Amino acid sequence: MIILPAIDIKxxxxxxxWKGDFQTAEQVAESYMDTAQGFAEAGAQWIHMVDLDGAKSAQPVNADIFLDVAKHTPLKVELGGGIRSLDTVESYLSEGISRVILGSIALKNPRIVKEAVAEYGDRIAVGIDAKNGKVAAEGWLDASDVDYIALAREMIRAGVGTFIFTDISKDGTLSGVNAEQLSALADATRGQCNIIASGGVHTIEDIRICREMGLYGTICGKSLYKGTLDLREAIAEAQPENQTN
Incomplete structure (x- = not known):
């Protein structure tokens, strides 16, 4: 399992x-570059980055920051937020971003997702962000009646191979991952896709839970900044030799 330390930019x-509420934004680091380089020095190979302004405005806002990290660190950058068109997908991937996350358009315009996957394959992931099991979009400001597993199945039919699943009610709360919903998603899509857990990671126990479910990856954000999780330890725990079942 891979560990993806996170940097969100606003x-x-x-x-x-906290729970996706833009009014609760708390600055957690002075320098995005120093932070990213620190993650690399701790052994991370990937970094998960989000353009929060982009998610809200439905277009890229902080692109220079993400491209800077991709160019000047050894990290592979997984990026979401404000990616609503094939032109934006092509621009990011051609300039060094390793994987882009399509969220809102997966719900609102799945045709674009299908076209992106046909062109770029596993460099496309879909972000499924849910509250009470229902998918939200547009920076989590718009709720829907679409079940998160139903959307995943639709996206698998469109060719998507990687999902980032976030329980919005857990995000930024340090209250533990939603093992029940993650397990349900893994069971419903078993063998058809890679699942990355996001939201609620607190301690090394959350890493163990995700690893033992056979997930592809786990995103760690506030737990790293607040010191409840050590990145080196998390990366070590995620390795196959630590599998206990």
Missing amino acids: DGKCVRL
Whole structure:
């Protein structure tokens, strides 16, 4: 399992939100570059980055920051937020981003997802962000009646091979991953896709839970900034030799 430390950008700053509420933005680091380089030095190979301004405005806002990290660190950048068109997908991937996350358009315009996957394959992931099992979009500001597993199955039919699943009610709360919903998603899509857990990671126990479910990856954000999880330890725990079942 891979560990993806996270940097979310709002107004050019590294922040974390509480349950996706933009009004709760808390700056957690002075320098995005120093933070990313620290993650690399701790052994991370991937970094998960989000353009929060982009998610809200439905277009890229902080692109220079993400491209800077991709160019000047050894990290593979997984990026979401404000990616609503094939042109934006092509621009990011051609300039060094390793994987882009399509979220809102998966719900609102699945045709674009299908076309993106046909062109770029596993460099496309779909973000499924849910509250009470129902998918939300547009920076989590718009709720829907679409079940998160139903959307995953639709996206698998479109050719998507990687999902980032976030329980919005857990995000930024340090309250533990939603093992029940993650397990249900893994069971419903078993063998058809890679699942990355996001939201609620608190301690090394959450890493163990995700690893033992056979997930592809786990995103760690506030737990790293608050010191409840050590990145080196998390990366070590995620390795296959630590599998206990």
